[in-house]
Structures are given as C-alpha cells and as structure tokens.
Amino acid sequence: MIDALAPDAGRLQGQIDELSAFHDSGRPGWSREVFSEPYRASREWVRAAMAEAGLNPVIDDAGNIVGRLPGRRRSGPALVTGSHTDTVPSGGRFDGVVGVLAGIEVARRLRETGTELEHDLLVVDFLGEEANEFGISCMGSRAVAGVLRPEHLDRTDGDGLALGTAMERFGLDPSAALGRPWRASDVHGYVELHIEQGPLLERSGHDIGVVTAIAGIDRLLVTFAGRSGHAGTTPMADRHDALVSAAAAVLTVERVGCGAPVHGVATSGHIQSGPGSMGVITDQARLWAEIRSVDGSWLHGARRQIVDEIASEARARGVDIDVEWLTDQDPVPTTEAVRDRITEAADDLGLPWKAVPSGAGHDAAHLATLGPMGMIFVPSVAGRSHCPEELTAPADIARGAHLLAATLLRMDSP
C-alpha cells in the first residue's frame, strides 16, 4: 500500500518547474508576492492543477485555494495538508510550493491507486504566507484560524494601500474573510511538507526533519530621532547622530541572537536614515529587526534585552527612540501524536529522520489552533532559502511527498 503511493517524481518536479515560470521577470530570482500579477496568474495554474487532480478546488472566503478529495465517510472532520505559493521578493522556487504541489501529487496517487481514505482530504494553497509590506504574514491561515482581525485590514503597504483594499482589488471580500473561520470539528489533523530552509539536515545527513516546534517571532521597528547638523563643523562630542545609534542597534540585535542557548536568531532586515546628504549629520533612522526562537522564555528575555540595550546606547548619544512591536507570535509546538505518525511512517519507508526545530514561521502554526498539527522537512542545499539559490533535490522532494502520503494514511486510520 505505502509503496504504491510513492509519487511520480518526474511529474512532481515538472509541476514545480511549471509553477516557477510565474514570477516577476524584471527582478532577480523568483518574485511572486501576494496580490502581484504573477501571483494572480499562478493561482489560476494551481487551481487548474487541483482540478486536473480531481480535487474540485474552490476559492474560500479568505482567498485560499481549497481542493477536496472526498473520503469514505463523506462528512465529518477532514485531513488537511497544504502550504503556500507566494514568495518573498527575489526568493526561490521551493519554499511553500513543495507542500502545495506534493499535496496535489498525493491526492493524484490516491486516486490513481484507487486508495480511498476514511476522511476527506483537503489540499490547501493558503493565501499570502510570506512576510509582506502590510506586516501580516499567513493571511489565509490566519483567516481560517479566526485570527485575521479587522485592524489587520487597515494595515498599509509602502504605497499607503490598505490590506482590505488590496484584498478587494484581488477579488476578495475582506469582511467575509474575517467572518468564516474553520471550526475545530472541521479538522481531523494537519500535516505540512516544507523545505527546511536551513542547513541542519544536510549537515547531519538525514533525509527527513520531523519538526518539534515552530519558532515564535517578535518583529520590531525602532525609530531613532537625533539632531542634524553640519558634518564638518559639529564636534564629535556635540553630536546626536541617529544613524550611529541605529548602527549600534544592529550590532546589539546580532549580539543577542548569537547568545541564544538553543535555536534562536536575531536579524536586522532593513534600515533607513535621513536626511541622507553627504555633509549632514543624520537626524532620523528606522530599523526593522526580528528575533525568533522555539524557546518562548529565551524569546521573552531577548526581547527585553534588545530594547534595554538599544535604549541605553541611544540615551548615551542623546538620541530618542521609539519602539513598536509589529508581530508578537509565541512558539508553537507540534502535536506529539502527529510526530509519532510521521516517525513511524519514516521508519517504515526506511528514511533517516531527525527531530528539528523550525526557525521559519508556517501556516501550520495557525492550523495548530484547530487540531493536531505536524510538519515534515526535506533538506535545503547549503541551507539557503528566501533567495534565488534556494534548492531542494528532486529525490529529496519525492521522499518528502512519499512520507507525506504515508503519514496521511496513518493519520486517517481510526
């Protein structure tokens, strides 16, 4: 039974290649950002691929593409798998995509082999999972979990466009997206296949990562207000240089990240300073940074440490700061029962596996509020991700898709 569900690796890789053709060709790598034209076009392709696989896809109120393979019971909670197909700017071809297309391939193999599950199987392409200018990642899975809130719709992108308006222009009804979350009774369990996006599996030589927890993420925007002045005539001791304080903050963020005892990282993603002329001391700077960890208590301490140190360094330079927390997401452990089904199936298939944390956020974190949740990782070459060099070998993707099928079968059993 299990071997029969091995994916058609060539077909799966072909679909990954086809989907990768939808991207903004004016930028390096693969850019298919939420609400962009390439994203809109790629979703038509995803919908067609689901239809062709017999999944009768619908676009739900939150903009998720939901395919359904009916089970023997014809009603009751469903088994759910999926991921997302949007990318970061200049990202790669595998992040999210592998989970959606492997889900479709599993459904295809189930039909091709005449394998009927007890539960309905949902394969979902969740709307807009990646971090974006609105500051609202995991749009579709948030909506499904009932945590997309009215105030999120007012968030604006760099051009001042509100998320709600962007959703409307994309053909969605934002109020409907808020109003129809799934119920826990809809979900028998959720399992998501994803690339690791880090170097741990490749380094240890394991085919499979069984995710222990999804890291919590705290994102902050620090605004520095100093005093401008002539760069040639203002003595060093008289300065209140906003950019110098922001630079010290970047090093503080890095130092705190390096001090994490287990999995913990801290990153300064973006900086701006002004007025930006040669010859003028900067009077303002903004720094966007984030900390992530699967260890909630470390995250909590790191958060306080970063703000305290940035504040104290800025104070010493006579620079005022303002700290705004943009995201504040606790770590989410995976469900032990789902982990057990994954490891049993991996052992059955003879796939060496390793328990790993997920440094990245995932739709799975939101699905966890609805039922048992687990994640399967496959290796990323050189640990690269969110960049054009992102790569997972076809054989690794096929192994992951096979394990996804085997896990869903085990989760389906009474």
Place this chain on the structure above:
Amino acid sequence: MIDALAPDAGRLQGQIDELSAFHDSGRPGWSREVFSEPYRASREWVRAAMAEAGLNPVIDDAGNIVGRLPGRRRSGPALVTGSHTDTVPSGGRFDGVVGVLAGIEVARRLRETGTELEHDLLVVDFLGEEANEFGISCMGSRAVAGVLRPEHLDRTDGDGLALGTAMERFGLDPSAALGRPWRASDVHGYVELHIEQGPLLERSGHDIGVVTAIAGIDRLLVTFAGRSGHAGTTPMADRHDALVSAAAAVLTVERVGCGAPVHGVATSGHIQSGPGSMGVITDQARLWAEIRSVDGSWLHGARRQIVDEIASEARARGVDIDVEWLTDQDPVPTTEAVRDRITEAADDLGLPWKAVPSGAGHDAAHLATLGPMGMIFVPSVAGRSHCPEELTAPADIARGAHLLAATLLRMDSP
C-alpha cells in the same frame, strides 16, 4: 572712513529674508538645491539685487553670477568676495547667503559713501557649492580655478542625469564652463564672509573667527556584498550579513573621528541595505561616509585606519567590500597676509576675534589657487548648520559685513 562703511543692518537682514522665500515649500526648512526650480528663481533675484546695487552682474561661463564695481585703475587684478546661495536639502537661511548678500551690501555702501577702491571689486555668487548627488561640490569655484574636469560632467545624480546635461538644462554650456578659468593675474585677493556653522565662537564669546585653514575632505562609498538567506533558519554563525558589516563600519567611522587630536570629524551620512524584506538576511549594503580635518597628516592616517578596520571587520563576517573614494581634498591654509588684514581691521573696529579652523569646505579653498585668500566667520547659534535651525543673529551678520568692508579696504591699499 571705516565707520561710514558700516552696513545698513536692517536692509541686509531684509535681503536675507527676501532670498529665503525661494525654497522648496514641500520640504521642511529651506531647500534650494543646485539646478532646482527655487534655485533658478532665486538667482534671478540675486542678479536683480546686484543690478540694483550698481554691480552690472553677468552670468559667466561656469554659471557664477559676477557683479563688478569698477575701481580707480579700471583694469588689472580685482579684489574678490562672495560665496554661494544654494542650500543642502532642508538646510538653513544663512550658509553662503550671508557672504553673497554682505558682499552686495559692501558694494552698496561703497557707492553710497562715494568710496572708490583702487581695484575693481567682484562680488560673486558661485554656482552649486553644496555637496550634491553628482558628488561635485563647489561647481562654480572649481570652474573658476580650472579644476572642473570633463570627467566631472559625466557624474550622475540619483536619477542617472549627468552633470553636463543638468548644466545644459540650466541654460549653461558645459564645455565653456571647462574652458575659461580665471588667471592668477585676475585676482588681487579673495576674502569670504561666512557663518561659522560650528559652536566655537559662541562658546568662547568672540564676535569674529579668523579662519586658519579649510579642512580637507575625504569622502568614501563602501559597498558590502554578503549572502542573503532566511532570517529564521540560518544559524547566526553561518551568516554573511551585509548590514551588520555596514553597521560595524558606521561605528568604526565614528570611533576614528572621536580619536582626532585636533580638529577632525568623521561622519556616516547615508546607508542603504537590501533586499530589505523582513525575514531575509541582507546581502548588500552601501555606506557613504566622510572624514574632515585641517590636519593633512591626521586625515591621511584616518583614511587608512577606516578602510583597514572596515575591511578586517567585514572579512571576519565573510562579507566582501569595495571602497570607492569620491572626494579627496587636501586641507587649504588661508594666506597669512589676508589674515593680518582681517585681524588689523577687527582690532580697529573693536571686534573680539579668535583664530579658528573651518571644518566645512568653501569656495575660498578653490580661490586660494588664484591668489591670497582669507575667510571671516560670524557665530552660529548653538553651532547648528545645514538644518532648518541654522541661525546667526542680525547684529553678528552686520558686524561681519562691516569687517568684510574694512578688510577689503585694507587689501585694496597698495
């Protein structure tokens, strides 16, 4: 004679106020950048003010507005004074403006009192003195000194517009600007009145600064090339984060500046990093910085120290750097004979003076290649400059204009 040449302080202040009305009203403070619409309009006003003062102004081939008050000799080298009327973005109302308008006021008082000089007196509003996006400050005084070069015309601004094209659009002939420098035999001497732009005079309670030297300026652009990757999954030890290296460089620049034994400053004026998404480690950053000093040997050492330390810090993070020197300008001492005329005149007028360095660059540095050169500083409130808060009291401006007149009279004597 000297007291008769005291300026009409109200009239001079009125002219400063009038000129300040020409600025980009869409931005804070006073923005009248070279080639901008407000700059174009303000130059019509300056030309009219010179004409009204009897200076028969012409626009020379380099775009300088040159007014001439004929002297008794009717030919031979001229006494020259002047400054500039362009501003940095969101700058102030006094930097440069005081020198041009005080020069016009001196000419007016000479005519009103029937005082005829031996030499012709030129009052010059030099084109584009401030640092700008082309990286070519002191455009007009460079041209006059014969050091505006063909390759400068190819420099581009942020929109890719070449300086030569910008000059043409402004109604100038760039090849003529290159081809007609002044000769040393044209210049009997140059003296420029300017606001101090720093806090030294206010702190020591002196009315007048007699400039000893104009600081040399070295400006550099450092480009950092790291490696992008997922901010949640890439272990801290595996990163090659371009923004972290750039931040360390900002602190290096500050540290070197703070180590200057005499007058020396170092400033990071602007930073950029990319790709700029939350969740993605930066793979590129650019930092524009500068060091200034009146001490050429410190400048030379600081320059090497900054590059060495930035390179070594980046190397430790596996980040590649590229350093481009945009400006490399040696310190320029003022001429002892001109300093003596200034201090004699100040003593005569009972004005307490102090010898001070100029941390800022000035058109005077280029005029120094043509003949004896000196500069007079008046106090800046709280040392602020290149910002909207820039302020010099009307009484201080009047004292400076009076001293400028008295100095020119002394320089005029055989």
